Structure formats: C-alpha cells, structure tokens
Amino acid sequence: MHPKSRATLRLRTQKNDRLVVIFLEGELDIYSTGGLEAELREFQDKAEELILDLSGLDFMDGSG
Secondary structure (H helix, E strand, C coil): CCCCCCCCEEEEEEECCCEEEEEEEEEECCCCHHHHHHHHHHHCCCCCEEEEEEEEEEEECCCC
8 A cells, every 4th residue: 555645735925015925735734834834934023914825725634
C-alpha cells in the first residue's frame, strides 16, 4: 500500500502600503498550517489590513 500523496498549500501575497492579501491554493490541513502561520506572523505588524483569500482552496480541515 502506498502512502496517500499530500497536496501542497501554495501561498501568493500581494501587498501595498496598508493592505496585504494572502491567496491560498491547494489544501490547508494539519500538514500545511505551519507555512500559513509563518506567513501570517511575517505580516501581522506590517499591515493595517490583512485579507486571506480562501477561494483557491480545494480542501480545509479543522486545523485550518
């Protein structure tokens, strides 16, 4: 039996002086939340507004 292949989470960021938009694509699950957390920490104090665009997700579990 082969292990289930895991789809990856891809992040794309657009930013200007006060707004950061993070586009998520793929799967947000227990295996990929660390990458998103790191991205959020990077921008938490640098933007007045932070938007997460989840429209590109194929799957999100409870850890997302």
